[in-house]
Amino acid sequence: MKLVTVAGPPSSGKTSVILHTIRELKKAGISVGVIKFDCISSGDEDTYQAAGVPIHIGLAGNLCPDHYFVSNIEECVSWGLKENLDLLITESAGLCNRCSPHIRGILGICVIDTLSGINTPKKIGPMLRLSDMIVITKGDIVSQAEREVFAFRVGRANPSAKVIKINGLTGQGVLPLADEMKNTPDTITVNDCSLRFAMPAALCSYCLGEIRIGRDYQMGNVKRMEF
Amino acid sequence: MSIENTHLQIQEGLSEDYNNVRLFPEVKNMTIIGGTNKSGDIEPYSICCQSGDIICLVGPTGSGKSRMLGDIESLAQGDTPSGRKILINGEIPSSSLRTSAIGLIAQLSQQMNFVVDLTVREFIALHAESRLIPDPENIIDLILKTANNLSGEQFSPDVSLTQLSGGQSRALMIADTALLCPSPVVLIDEIENAGVNRKNALELLVKEGKITFVATHDPVLALMGSRRLFFKNGGIAGIIIPDEEERLAMRYIQKVDDQWTSWRDQIRNGGVLHLDDSKKKIYNRLIL
Numbered sequence: 299m300k301l302v303t304v305a306g307p308p309s310s311g312k313t314s315v316i317l318h319t320i321r322e323l324k325k326a327g328i329s330v331g332v333i334k335f336d337c338i339s340s341g342d343e344d345t346y347q348a349a350g351v352p353i354h355i356g357l358a359g360n361l362c363p364d365h366y367f368v369s370n371i372e373e374c375v376s377w378g379l380k381e382n383l384d385l386l387i388t389e390s391a392g393l394c395n396r397c398s399p400h401i402r403g404i405l406g407i408c409v410i411d412t413l414s415g416i417n418t419p420k421k422i423g424p425m426l427r428l429s430d431m432i433v434i435t436k437g438d439i440v441s442q443a444e445r446e447v448f449a450f451r452v453g454r455a456n457p458s459a460k461v462i463k464i465n466g467l468t469g470q471g472v473l474p475l476a477d478e479m480k481n482t483p484d485t486i487t488v489n490d491c492s493l494r495f496a497m498p499a500a501l502c503s504y505c506l507g508e509i510r511i512g513r514d515y516q517m518g519n520v521k522r523m524e525f
Numbered sequence: 526m527s528i529e530n531t532h533l534q535i536q537e538g539l540s541e542d543y544n545n546v547r548l549f550p551e552v553k554n555m556t557i558i559g560g561t562n563k564s565g566d567i568e569p570y571s572i573c574c575q576s577g578d579i580i581c582l583v584g585p586t587g588s589g590k591s592r593m594l595g596d597i598e599s600l601a602q603g604d605t606p607s608g609r610k611i612l613i614n615g616e617i618p619s620s621s622l623r624t625s626a627i628g629l630i631a632q633l634s635q636q637m638n639f640v641v642d643l644t645v646r647e648f649i650a651l652h653a654e655s656r657l658i659p660d661p662e663n664i665i666d667l668i669l670k671t672a673n674n675l676s677g678e679q680f681s682p683d684v685s686l687t688q689l690s691g692g693q694s695r696a697l698m699i700a701d702t703a704l705l706c707p708s709p710v711v712l713i714d715e716i717e718n719a720g721v722n723r724k725n726a727l728e729l730l731v732k733e734g735k736i737t738f739v740a741t742h743d744p745v746l747a748l749m750g751s752r753r754l755f756f757k758n759g760g761i762a763g764i765i766i767p768d769e770e771e772r773l774a775m776r777y778i779q780k781v782d783d784q785w786t787s788w789r790d791q792i793r794n795g796g797v798l799h800l801d802d803s804k805k806k807i808y809n810r811l812i813l
């Protein structure tokens with residue numbers, strides 16, 4: 299089974315892009331399932347189900363979705379194998395801009411939209427910088443100049459990735475992404491694979507759920523401002 | 526400074542990095558090889574377009590104009606619903622050309638907007654920066670001048686993009702695409718926005734040597750093309766090359782259109798329409 303990780307800011311068009319890609323892959327007889335990582339529930343389960351795509355949802359709650367991802371990805375792969383999938387796609391909404399679900403040796407895709415602002419490519423960190431392919435969506439509603447500026451900045455933030463444009467509404471431009479997924483090698487297990495980026499760990503008591511303010515409640519790695 | 530000179534300067538001022546931005550070869554011509562229409566009938570046309578050509582796409586809504594623009598944008602290779610194929614300089618484009626993000630193809634459409642919050646000047650400078658143009662002052666001035674010529678209402682470089690009227694921002698988009706976008710092919714989807722001189726806009730793109738495709742319901746634009754593709758049921762149903770008669774009709778329609786524009790501007794600016802005696806006679810005859 300092939301495994302692909304797709305990450306990107308909320309509402310960047312991940313689900314739209316994945317669905318169009320799956321439509322293309324189905325034509326080639328490839329069976330695809332999706333695991334969606336989110337914090338709180340989204341309507342994506344219904345969207346995938348309506349499209350006849352096997353879907354499993356993982357809700358991270360108050361954990362960082364990427365941390366939650368890495369603690370569960372092995373089981374996800376087992377699920378995919380059990381479902382007899384040819385390809386398993388994980389979709390995660392990157393929220394904290396410091397983490398990334400991309401795994402060494404596993405195709406990593408970042409989806410980012412032109413509406414998110416021209417400084418976003420620089421800001422969103424490892425999920426873009428360490429991906430193999432970057433998909434730019436929503437180019438249909440901004441000026442040509444902004445599309446170019448955006449693509450240029452994406453290229454600067456990650457010079458080694460392939461950058462493609464996809465219209466998430468029509469699916470136009472989806473073929474190169476489908477080809478990339480088709481050609482990615484099979485994975486039997488992700489056990490012993492490594493993340494491409496060491497995620498910031500839980501540092502302090504607040505990461506563990508503390509809400510009260512005051513030195514008495516602060517434990518672990520606490521960094522103080524200088525005045 | 527003329528457009529040619531500025532372009533030369535841009536070329537000379539480019540750093541090595543430029544090659545990373547410009548991922549495509551010079552485009553002398555582009556060929557569209559017909560596929561099938563919505564009923565699966567063969568589309569028996571192959572169209573070769575040269576640099577400087579304007580190809581107009583006409584036909585009712587839903588007849589396949591957008592599908593054609595989509596095929597061109599993605600440099601289709603028989604892998605889209607239409608089955609069309611696009612060749613560049615007579616050859617199948619490389620896969621890197623097909624997937625390059627700063628592409629061969631630029632687009633202008635009615636639903637496109639400026640979304641960054643910058644002044645006009647800052648915005649053009651930003652675009653110039655992404656083209657690695659070290660000293661953008663000349664190109665900024667040229668784009669501003671051109672955009673102001675295309676738009677009836679003048680605007681200053683220090684106004685915010687979000688404050689531009691529909692016509693002004695369309696004019697700026699066109700001038701910027703013609704003068705600063707590297708793409709040799711431009712797709713235009715409906716620019717009949719009031720307040721833009723469409724004729725000058727198209728002439729500007731032609732002057733820049735671009736291959737321009739225009740999907741339109743506007744007769745003035747449609748007649749301006751060197752060829753006109755007529756769409757029906759998702760495919761090309763005919764190709765019309767304007768003849769002498771059409772060219773004469775076009776010049777007349779153009780005149781009416783210019784007259785219309787000037788009246789609109791007069792009325793908008795609080796003016797009153799005056800007709801001299803010969804005009805009065807003509808109009809009296811025409812409205813009978």
Ligand SMILES: Nc1nc2c(ncn2[C@@H]2O[C@H](COP(=O)(O)OP(=O)(O)OP(=O)(O)O)[C@@H](O)[C@H]2O)c(=O)[nH]1
Binds near residue numbers: 311391436439467
């Ligand atoms: N105009 C336009 N809209 C798009 C495009 N791609 C996606 N959208 C719209 O953007 C919205 C969000 O798209 P989704 O695919 O749900 O985004 P997502 O990244 O999966 O969102 P989350 O999973 O909630 O983070 C939807 O309304 C889409 O229809 C595009 O290329 N152009």
Ligand SMILES: [Zn+2]
Binds near residue numbers: 363364396
């Ligand atoms: Zn995180």
Ligand SMILES: [Zn+2]
Binds near residue numbers: 500502506
């Ligand atoms: Zn913490």
